[in-house]
Amino acid sequence: MKNCSYQTAYKQLSLHYFLYFAVLGTTVPYMGLYLQSLSFSAIEIGQLLGIMMFTKVIAPNIWGWLADKSGRSIFWVRLATVLAAVASIGLILFESYWSVFLTLMIFSFFWHSSLPQFESYTLTCLGKDKHRYGQIRLWGSIGFIAAVVAIGWQIEHFSVALVPIDLLFILLIVWGSSYLVKDGKRIQEEGDGYGFIQILKRPEVASILIVSFLVQLSHGAYYAFYTIQLSELGYDKTTISLLWALGVLAEIGVFFWMSQLFRRYAVRFLILLSIALTILRWLIIGSLADSFFWMLFAQLLHAASFGLFHAGAIYLIDTYFKGNNHGKGQAIFAASSHGLGGALGMLLAGYTWTAGGAELAYGLSTIMVALAFMIAWRWTK
Known part of the structure; x- marks a missing residue:
């Protein structure tokens, strides 16, 4: 990708991030609410949201292997996005538990395959300017906010039943935006000679993957039940959507100042x-x-729990995995954190929420993060 740089690709990369995370702004705050409208129990909602995250354990690794083998990340981004759009039609057609389960499993398999390869493409494109990653990634957070506020207003004034239609519409736009990004063979870099397994065995690499898993595991109750929790406490949908948006605004601040933070602090x-x-x-x-x-x-602290942690972790992953291990490195990071951690976190949240409500669910989340802190203190470099 000789012709790709921060200056030449900023607009195209930023637009794709904006649209990609608009999809997450549709699903993360409101999918649980939509599933609740279909009369699913808390345990069933946890299972359905859990399968959406569990596919992230497998899918990114398959797509990462294919992308690294071909050297063409964007081709695989386009394919994954259009297949996710087709699969999402099932949410419009079906309402029974197993039909929705299979729909979410297929949709999320392809959807979660896309981002790690786009991250790999972006960081490869930036090269020595990778400290500018945050200035591109922040547009994803803006897209998330736009979707959260718009969908929240729509639910308040119309119906949560429109969420699947919103999802399909935005997915099709994301697919179109992928054609604005130039595809190309990735140039081999220094570090290609190191085996993937050999890199994984390094203590600092294994520790950041385990820490990422635990931090994401702790987010399960928040992602699955935060909207439901506030609704039951009497918050209206517009206020809830604005609280979600505030969290992401705080995250944007971290991404905006990311290059300065990395220069000033370890x-x-x-x-x-x-x-x-x-x-x-x-x-x-x-x-x-x-x-x-x-x-x-608490929503301002999203700047830390997601923004700051994600920025630091992805910086390290990009440092550890080079050349033809780059796509696989991004994939294993996605699989261990948002994949396995997210899946088990949401599944566990369904059971703990049923057994002891918010106090038990977030209490367990706190324990998981405390364990992550101890591991990071010992092994993260």
């Missing part, structure tokens, strides 16, 4: 700080959700 320090603030966040949401003030503060 990545290890930033990761430890983000994990410590995540512990505080889950304690607040688990026990003080009836206070609007504390919810505002």
Whole structure:
């Protein structure tokens, strides 16, 4: 990709991130609410959201192997996106548990295959300017906010039943945006000679993958039940959507200042700080959700629990995995964190929410993050 750089590809990359995360702004806050409208129980909702994340354990690794073998990341991004759009039609057609289960499994398999390869393409394109990644990635957060606010308004004034139609519409636009990005063979880089398994065995690499798994595991209750939790406490849908948006605005701030943060502080320090603030966040949401003030503060901490941690982790992953291991490195990171961690987190959240509500669910989340902090303190470099 000789002709790709921050200056030449900024607009195209930013647009795709904006649209990709608009899909997440449709599914993450509102899929649980939509499933609840179909009269599924908390355990069933946890299972359905869990399968969406579990496919991320397998799918990115298959797509990463195919992309690294061909050297053409964008081709596989386009294919995954159009197949995800086709699969999402099932949400419009079906309402029974197993039909929705299979639909979400197929949709999420292809959808989760897309982003790691686009991340790989973006970081390869940036090259020595990878500290500018945050200035591109922040447009994804803006897309998330736009979708959260728009869909929240739509649900408030019309119906949550429109969510599957919104999802299909945005997916088709994402697919179209992928054709604005130039495809091309990835140039071999230094580091290609190192075996993938050999890299995984390094303590600092294994530790960041385990820490990412635990941090994402702790987000299960938040992603699956935060909207439901606030709805049951009397918050209206517009207020809930604005709280989601506030969290992502805080995340945008981290991405905007990412290059300055990385120049001033060690990545290890930033990761430890983000994990410590995540512990505080889950304690607040688990026990003080009836206070609007504390919810505002907790959502500002999304800057740490997602933004700062993700920026630090993906920086390290890009450093550890080079050349023809690059796509597989992004894939194993996605699989271990948002994939396995997200799947088990949502599945576990369904059972803990049923057994003990928010206090038990977020209490367990707090324990998971505390364990992550200890591992990161010992092994993260």
